[in-house]
Amino acid sequence: QVQLVESGGGLVQAGGSLRLSCAASEKLFSIDVMGWYRQAPGKQRELVATITAGGSTNYVDSVKGRFTLSRDNAKNTGYLQMNSLKPEDTAVYYCNVKRYLQDYWGQGTQVTVSS
Secondary structure, eight states: OOOEEEEOOEEEETTOOEEEEEEESSOOOTTOEEEEEEEOTTSOOEEEEEEOTTOOEEEOGGGTTTEEEEEETTTTEEEEEEOSOOGGGOEEEEEEEEETTEEEEOOOEEEEEEO
């Protein structure tokens, strides 16, 4: 079972940057898709971005041009670089790995953007 540990959340002013990390407890397979989701208070969890082992990425429209997802397969770690942060980016961010039909989740890290 893959265990995921997120880090890098915190409090930042609007316009600032944060980098989230997601470290997996074991070597990721080539079929594994790593992603980040977020959940704001009172809202459903939403997909932010995904990346395949080959580096293909997808982003939700609201973060395109501001967030960049990368993946270091040798370190079994993914990174979400978040720039030009907005108050509406405030949420708990969760790392996810999809392997075949199985989902693995991290414990979440809080990102708060003040106006």
